[in-house]
Amino acid sequence: MGGKCPHRKVKKRRLSHKSARRSKFLVKGDDAVYSEILKMAEGEGPKPLPHDEDLPGMGQFYCAHCDRYFANDDVREEHFRSKRHKKRVKQMNGPAPHTQLDAELAAGMGMPDNGPMLMSM
């Protein structure tokens, strides 16, 4: 009575979904990306990207907001127009994203008494 075809399992495992691959590229946390963009904003502008043959497009087409690499300029332009990117830019222009510290404070774990960051607030 039905049941799963044993071959389907194998096929599914091998299937490389875009979302699954994307998670490989999205390694940085929101707070890491945020600080990077802040650095870029006050820095001398975009720094030359190092060639990396492991990355799409040799790592030359990069979106700092999404921490993603693209195969070519067209794809990147398309990405800049995408909902996902715009949402991300909005997020990064807004208040600073939550950090691990926020999470710990919210959980009532707090900082030890010698926390200099908390004292200054």
Ligand SMILES: [Zn+2]
């Ligand atoms: Zn983007």
